[in-house]
Amino acid sequence: MQRQETYFIIREDTTTNSMKEFLSNIVADIGNTRIKWGRCEQGKVVEAISLPPEDFEAWYEQRTKWQSKLPHRCSWTIAGVQPAWRDTLIQWVESQGESVRKIDTFKQLNVTLAVDNPNRVGLDRLFNALAAREEFPNRPAIIVDAGTAITVDLVDDKGVFQGGSILPGLGLMSKALNAYTALLPLVEIPDHPEELPLPGKNTAQAIQTGIYWQAVGGVAYICDRMNRLTNKEAVVIITGGNGLKLNAGLKISTQVRPFLTLEGIRMTAEKHS
Ligand SMILES: Nc1ncnc2c1ncn2[C@@H]1O[C@H](COP(=O)(O)OP(=O)(O)OP(=O)(O)O)[C@@H](O)[C@H]1O
Ligand SMILES: CC(C)(CO)[C@@H](O)C(=O)NCCC(=O)O
Numbered sequence: 001m002q003r004q005e006t007y008f009i010i011r012e013d014t015t016t017n018s019m020k021e022f023l024s025n026i027v028a029d030i031g032n033t034r035i036k037w038g039r040c041e042q043g044k045v046v047e048a049i050s051l052p053p054e055d056f057e058a059w060y061e062q063r064t065k066w067q068s069k070l071p072h073r074c075s076w077t078i079a080g081v082q083p084a085w086r087d088t089l090i091q092w093v094e095s096q097g098e099s100v101r102k103i104d105t106f107k108q109l110n111v112t113l114a115v116d117n118p119n120r121v122g123l124d125r126l127f128n129a130l131a132a133r134e135e136f137p138n139r140p141a142i143i144v145d146a147g148t149a150i151t152v153d154l155v156d157d158k159g160v161f162q163g164g165s166i167l168p169g170l171g172l173m174s175k176a177l178n179a180y181t182a183l184l185p186l187v188e189i190p191d192h193p194e195e196l197p198l199p200g201k202n203t204a205q206a207i208q209t210g211i212y213w214q215a216v217g218g219v220a221y222i223c224d225r226m227n228r229l230t231n232k233e234a235v236v237i238i239t240g241g242n243g244l245k246l247n248a249g250l251k252i253s254t255q256v257r258p259f260l261t262l263e264g265i266r267m268t269a270e271k272h273s
């Protein structure tokens with residue numbers, strides 16, 4: 001259902017009495033496996049939580065947990081790459097009597113794209129680009145977001161989104177091996193997969209190490225190739241639910257930013273409403 005109306009809590013800046021900002025109290029990033037909520041305070045995402053999609057009970061519980069740290073009636077900004085789940089959350093938030101702003105097109109973001117079809121790029125990739133540019137201005141950035149899929153994107157030193165690569169995530173690779181073979185079990189990638197013995201000594205270890213080092217190796221290779229395209233050394237930023245796991249195996253120097261996508265959503269709501 002399309003909702004036209006959006007409401008904002010407008011904070012008057014009492015020092016100048018002329019500036020008005022649109023502030024979100026909660027930002028939400030709807031992924032393909034989980035949804036992430038970020039609690040914002042004084043122009044920053046200060047806390048984030050990963051929640052199941054379409055689970056009103058879990059949402060209510062989390063909203064209640066945050067009640068003491070938030071205004072009675074919150075202002076939300078919601079975006080993501082799973083439109084049906086996104087709209088379910090929007091409707092739920094509205095049913096709770098809170099206000100929602102939706103970001104659903106790249107045109108709402110202050111990002112220039114050098115790609116064939118800007119409309120098709122997942123907004124999570126663009127929020128990452130925006131947040132990276134804000135933190136590392138005038139420096140090329142390579143952003144690795146390890147979730148359901150793994151994306152490796154290049155933002156040039158002028159802040160232009162130059163595109164990137166999309167790889168299957170760790171969970172998807174595991175599911176694919178299980179679904180399309182007779183003998184391979186479904187295995188979880190454990191914490192600290194970089195410590196697993198290589199060569200693997202059983203089927204599970206063989207799958208775990210294969211998936212893990214394929215992802216690490218692929219990401220490292222793409223980062224190296226992208227870095228050769230830039231005139232200045234790029235900063236490599238890691239984010240996403242599996243970001244820490246991936247980072248543990250990467251030999252290159254990186255910056256881990258768990259809230260990168262949520263920060264990009266917060267900035268978009270604040271600056272370009
Ligand atoms: N609480 C959790 N329950 C299950 N899996 C989890 C949980 N937290 C993280 N994960 C793992 O992290 C991955 C999710 O990463 P992340 O939350 O960054 O993105 P996502 O919700 O999968 O979707 P997207 O990549 O589209 O944002 C899943 O593939 C899963 O392996
Ligand atoms: C690649 C994912 C799944 C990563 O979350 C998402 O950004 C997406 O659905 N993208 C659409 C296609 C694209 O970005 O080119």
Ligand SMILES: [K+]
Nearest residue numbers: 031124145147
């Ligand atoms: K993501």
